[in-house]
Amino acid sequence: MDGRLAVLFFVIGLTDMKTNDCETGCLGRTPAQEAISLSLGSTIFQEQFIGQEAYVRYDMGTSFGPFQPTVGLSVTDTNDIWVGLGATHTTRFWDRPSGAGGYAQLHVMPGVYTRGSGPVLGHPFEIRSGAEIGYQTKNGLRYGLSYDHRSNAGLSTPNPGMETLQFRVSVPLS
Template identity: 55%
Template sequence: MDGTFAVLFLIAGLTDMGVNHCPEQGCLAPESSESRLALSFGDVMYQEDKIDRELYLRFDAPVSYGPFQPAFGASLSGDGTAWIGGGATWTTNFDRAYMQLHLMPGVYARGDGPDLGSTVEFRSGVEIGFEARNGIRYGLSYDHRSNADLSSVNPGLETIQLRVSFPLNIR
């Protein structure tokens, strides 16, 4: 996988911004959003092989700037590999189903995991899921981490995870 999710995030978010946000309240005008705490668990893949499992925690902030909602995340794998970063999400809803794209630069600590070529690693991906009537979301996420060619070594790392996110009602 390459930077496909990052490109999709930018295309979808900027298109949404131009169509739905710029004409009304301003392209990046802040507005209240539902904050969430998400917990994910799943497989880590390197060079198309499953190498470990990862626990991932993410906080989606209670504000959006146009279609972009700030998000902060941290993950830890069984081999001591860690990642922490912040960026943004873009979400679209289909009744109670949803799709969310994210793009988050962060810091990678290798532990006993693979050499990804840089301490700076970008995490981008997609989540597809369902929101229950109580606001809890259940989703399947797939993401890719790489250094966007900041280094000559850039093999990338993928995760497939089950995610549950809880509304926090912070305003």
């Protein structure tokens, strides 16, 4: 997997911004659901499952157009650490009057990778981009399946990238 998830994030996000946000300011600041997300899942390197990862993410309580700032931290069972700051874009579907329904979310988060005894990714700068699909309850609690890819965007060789497949639970803070 290369940077296709990051490209998808920008294409969908900018299209949504043009369609829904530019009448009031394309990147206008609006309130958003602040949340903490916890994920557990598998790391994948060169198409092989190689271990487990725990991931925590904080989605800030503000959006700029369709983009919500977020910060994340992950640790693998081989002591690899990644920390980053970026944005999410969420699309809701199958909404019910109660507020429950489905959602799809894309994210892009540049960050720093520190290798423990896991794979060599080629550079300390690693961009994490991914997609999540799930269900949101009427009280804002989200359950989702997330897939992401991180790589150094060709800044150095090697640039093998690493993927994660995780189950995520997001808890609203307000």
